[in-house]
Amino acid sequence: MKPNALAEGVRPGRLDPSSLAEGFCDVHPPLTPHEAAVAADRCYFCHDAPCIAACPTEIDIPLFIRQIATGTPEAAAKTIFEQNILGGMCARVCPVETLCEQACVRETAEHEPVEIGRLQRYATDTLMAADVHPFERAAATGKRIAVVGAGPAGLACAHRLAMKGHDVVIYDAREKPGGLNEYGIAAYKTVDGFAEREVAWLLQIGGIRLEQGRALGRDVTLEELRADHDAVFLGTGLGAVNALGLDGEDRDGVEDAVDFIAELRQAEDLAALPIGRDVVVIGGGMTAVDAAVQAKLLGALNVTMVYRRGRDRMNASRKEQDHATTRGVRIVTNAVPVAVHGNGAVREVEFEFVEDDLTPTGERFRLTADQVFKAIGQRLDGAALPATERGKIAVTDAGRTSVDGVWAGGDCAAGGDDLTVTAVAEGRDAAEDIHAALTR
Amino acid sequence: MANLATDFVGIKSPNPFWLASAPPTDKEYNVRRAFEAGWGGVVWKTLGLDPHIVNVNGPRYGAVWGPDRRLLGMNNIELITDRPLETNLEEIKAVKRDYPDRAMIVSLMVPCEEEPWAWILKKVEETGADGVELNFGCPHGMSERGMGSAVGQVPEYIEMVTRWCKANTRMPVIVKLTPNVADIRKPAAAAHAGGADAVSLINTVNSITGVDLDLFAPEPTIDGKGAHGGYCGPAVKPIALNMVAEIKRTAEIGRLPVSGIGGVTTWRDAAEFLALGAGNVQVCTAAMTYGFKVVEEMISGLSQYLDEKEMDSVRDLVGRAVPNVVDWQDLNLNYVTKARIDQDACIKCGRCFAACEDTSHQAITMSPDRVFEVNDAECVACNLCVNVCPVEDCITMVRLPAGETDPRTGAVVRDDYANWTTHPNNPAAKAAE
Numbered sequence: 069m070k071p072n073a074l075a076e077g078v079r080p081g082r083l084d085p086s087s088l089a090e091g092f093c094d095v096h097p098p099l100t101p102h103e104a105a106v107a108a109d110r111c112y113f114c115h116d117a118p119c120i121a122a123c124p125t126e127i128d129i130p131l132f133i134r135q136i137a138t139g140t141p142e143a144a145a146k147t148i149f150e151q152n153i154l155g156g157m158c159a160r161v162c163p164v165e166t167l168c169e170q171a172c173v174r175e176t177a178e179h180e181p182v183e184i185g186r187l188q189r190y191a192t193d194t195l196m197a198a199d200v201h202p203f204e205r206a207a208a209t210g211k212r213i214a215v216v217g218a219g220p221a222g223l224a225c226a227h228r229l230a231m232k233g234h235d236v237v238i239y240d241a242r243e244k245p246g247g248l249n250e251y252g253i254a255a256y257k258t259v260d261g262f263a264e265r266e267v268a269w270l271l272q273i274g275g276i277r278l279e280q281g282r283a284l285g286r287d288v289t290l291e292e293l294r295a296d297h298d299a300v301f302l303g304t305g306l307g308a309v310n311a312l313g314l315d316g317e318d319r320d321g322v323e324d325a326v327d328f329i330a331e332l333r334q335a336e337d338l339a340a341l342p343i344g345r346d347v348v349v350i351g352g353g354m355t356a357v358d359a360a361v362q363a364k365l366l367g368a369l370n371v372t373m374v375y376r377r378g379r380d381r382m383n384a385s386r387k388e389q390d391h392a393t394t395r396g397v398r399i400v401t402n403a404v405p406v407a408v409h410g411n412g413a414v415r416e417v418e419f420e421f422v423e424d425d426l427t428p429t430g431e432r433f434r435l436t437a438d439q440v441f442k443a444i445g446q447r448l449d450g451a452a453l454p455a456t457e458r459g460k461i462a463v464t465d466a467g468r469t470s471v472d473g474v475w476a477g478g479d480c481a482a483g484g485d486d487l488t489v490t491a492v493a494e495g496r497d498a499a500e501d502i503h504a505a506l507t508r
Numbered sequence: 509m510a511n512l513a514t515d516f517v518g519i520k521s522p523n524p525f526w527l528a529s530a531p532p533t534d535k536e537y538n539v540r541r542a543f544e545a546g547w548g549g550v551v552w553k554t555l556g557l558d559p560h561i562v563n564v565n566g567p568r569y570g571a572v573w574g575p576d577r578r579l580l581g582m583n584n585i586e587l588i589t590d591r592p593l594e595t596n597l598e599e600i601k602a603v604k605r606d607y608p609d610r611a612m613i614v615s616l617m618v619p620c621e622e623e624p625w626a627w628i629l630k631k632v633e634e635t636g637a638d639g640v641e642l643n644f645g646c647p648h649g650m651s652e653r654g655m656g657s658a659v660g661q662v663p664e665y666i667e668m669v670t671r672w673c674k675a676n677t678r679m680p681v682i683v684k685l686t687p688n689v690a691d692i693r694k695p696a697a698a699a700h701a702g703g704a705d706a707v708s709l710i711n712t713v714n715s716i717t718g719v720d721l722d723l724f725a726p727e728p729t730i731d732g733k734g735a736h737g738g739y740c741g742p743a744v745k746p747i748a749l750n751m752v753a754e755i756k757r758t759a760e761i762g763r764l765p766v767s768g769i770g771g772v773t774t775w776r777d778a779a780e781f782l783a784l785g786a787g788n789v790q791v792c793t794a795a796m797t798y799g800f801k802v803v804e805e806m807i808s809g810l811s812q813y814l815d816e817k818e819m820d821s822v823r824d825l826v827g828r829a830v831p832n833v834v835d836w837q838d839l840n841l842n843y844v845t846k847a848r849i850d851q852d853a854c855i856k857c858g859r860c861f862a863a864c865e866d867t868s869h870q871a872i873t874m875s876p877d878r879v880f881e882v883n884d885a886e887c888v889a890c891n892l893c894v895n896v897c898p899v900e901d902c903i904t905m906v907r908l909p910a911g912e913t914d915p916r917t918g919a920v921v922r923d924d925y926a927n928w929t930t931h932p933n934n935p936a937a938k939a940a941e
Contacts, residue, residue: 109575112898115858118878173855177899 082367219247221478307449344439549611645711670702712738745771775809
């Protein structure tokens with residue numbers, strides 16, 4: 069046992085390298101060709117398949133699975149990429165259990181859906197491993213479009229625009245492109261630098277220039293972008309993190325979960341990453357699960373996720389919750405934080421149990437904590453943006469904002485769920501609308 | 509418990525499951541294992557004259573697979589035994605001596621002259637074998653040399669050779685028929701005329717299982733070339749069932765005992781052959797796919813079925829379905845059914861809709877929330893929806909009661925029987941006048 073394994077405080081090196089490697093390996097390992105053939109055979113090739121309708125990008129799932137079953141995974145990959153150029157990442161991070169696989173008729177029939185996510189990964193991995201980019205750029209149109217944010221929405225939008233012959237410049241605030249794919253998803257979902265490789269593969273379409281380290285509002289304004297380009301797409305994501313609004317929230321050890329995940333994703337050496345012995349994660353979404361599970365995998369002895377409502381209201385799917393609990397994360401529901409105790413650094417978080425409608429019960433408890441991750445949601449950051457609605461940029465179905473020539477999509481826009489696949493769909497659809505507008 | 513013992517043309521065996529003449533019955537070692545596993549009998553792989561034949565040294569088998577590589581069909585280009593005659597005869601004798609309660613049939617194939625047939629029959633008699641099966645079915649290789657299916661496709665030859673054999677042995681003679689003919693009743697009748705004690709069918713079907721799309725060569729491929737082989741396994745069962753039925757329902761040859769062969773994989777397959785009049789069944793591909801142990805399921809399954817049907821023996825089942833095999837013109841045109849979808853069982857895949865809408869009668873409707881319903885005004889009861897539905901018994905064909913109006917035809921359903929022979933649209937109708 070490592071000397072640090074049981075020690076209090078936020079410290080690195082709780083686990084040996086082999087335990088870390090084991091914990092952070094591929095959570096859903098890729099299918100072998102034989103496994104893929106067996107899995108693909110289970111697809112019924114439904115008419116007007118429910119899985120297609122359940123996919124925000126409407127991938128023709130029965131067709132691509134049939135293409136796998138008949139020994140042409142490359143063709144399957146093209147079927148996927150035609151609808152979703154980030155089909156490789158979505159195969160890894162989509163909550164398929166609430167999307168395509170939930171709609172699968174075999175879920176109805178035997179509670180065992182066709183493994184659509186893993187089959188999608190099999191197809192897309194096959195084509196990407198061959199380093200084939202299956203699309204060609206149309207003749208140049210001479211139109212210039214600015215895309216703000218190199219996350220899923222921005223990348224999907226940029227690719228579709230570039231494919232249609234437009235010149236695209238992506239302005240991104242971070243050091244590396246990819247957005248939450250690169251900075252915001254649990255490492256075990258996207259191993260071996262996949263996010264980075266995927267962006268490089270996507271850029272093979274040509275006609276896209278990346279400008280990293282250029283933040284909207286800091287280095288460039290929306291007005292400047294509008295003036296210099298024929299259209300602007302905003303895919304900035306949600307830059308700000310919600311606060312607990314409690315005394316003691318500024319104590320050492322109280323951090324935003326998104327920062328922890330980003331740091332972990334960029335860490336060269338996981339053994340050098342400090343983690344608490346007693347970790348409390350506040351929130352019930354995917355970010356909370358990703359933070360809690362990864363804290364455990366780094367060697368935290370006690371990790372507790374606390375959510376203010378019941379399990380069924382959590383944004384993290386039941387499968388994600390089960391993943392957390394099987395990794396040793398304890399989930400406490402119907403409790404809200406009321407105080408952060410400590411002397412300089414956090415020592416305890418005090419909670420109060422609440423009813424489903426959040427009415428306080430008066431019953432309180434404390435959790436020992438040397439590290440606390442806040443994961444209670446993010447919000448739009450920035451000024452001089454188009455008109456908002458419920459805290460996000462208001463958009464039409466095609467992604468048009470209140471400002472002429474400016475489209476928006478992904479988490480920053482008031483569209484669908486805050487999912488990678490939804491961002492891809494919105495970026496793609498906005499690109500189609502921009503193209504239509506510019507070539508009318 | 510039902511008695512599975514059978515007496516097939518005087519040959520007794522503890523159950524109706526024999527291994528067909530094929531690779532599993534080529535050697536003493538295999539046959540002993542088969543008897544230990546519980547098989548009721550074997551038809552020893554076909555013997556010929558020395559010098560023994562040779563086989564190819566490349567692949568002998570091709571295959572057709574279903575989902576999850578389930579073997580649906582297999583073909584082979586193997587010839588008759590490629591071991592010396594004397595070796596086989598000694599082994600047959602030794603095995604029969606040790607397993608006197610099991611059926612030991614010896615398959616034979618020699619040139620079309622009486623002398624070699626007479627000679628080899630004496631040799632077989634000396635082994636103590638229970639009977640012989642004349643291989644007039646093998647469709648590849650041997651047929652190029654004037655044997656196997658080259659004999660089985662010419663009724664006159666069948667009759668001639670059968671007669672020679674009956675004249676030269678006291679053993680029961682079973683004639684194995686090839687399905688590679690236009691009308692199976694003709695070779696069966698020839699065997700009957702020649703005095704055969706029984707026929708066994710089917711042998712394998714001429715086939716190419718696939719084409720190698722890189723080599724542009726048929727499979728199985730030998731040095732870039734392929735020859736047609738004999739197809740067997742579950743895929744050929746429907747062909748075999750029909751041929752057995754055709755023989756059993758033909759007056760002149762219907763009493764000729766039949767050993768049923770062709771894709772028997774489970775007890776259920778065997779029971780179907782028996783119901784169509786086969787006195788026993790022969791199995792090969794199932795054993796080659798799963799090993800000899802499959803006979804245990806066949807024995808337990810058939811036994812359970814007979815008990816459930818309150819049948820005491822296999823004999824009670826044999827031929828039970830034969831009277832119900834009729835000509836198309838005898839089918840009741842007043843039997844009107846409609847597809848019925850069990851909405852609780854439906855998993856909403858929509859395959860019934862796609863099949864009906866695209867390729868049939870537009871008799872299934874689909875609502876925006878994926879509820880599939882039958883439109884009786886269009887349903888011709890073709891059964892396609894039943895066949896493509898992945899859920900067993902989700903869609904069924906339900907008979908309209910007499911007196912009800914069929915919304916498709918507007919006619920009131922009658923409870924009497926009427927067929928094509930009396931239908932007004934039939935120019936040759938013999939209307940009751």
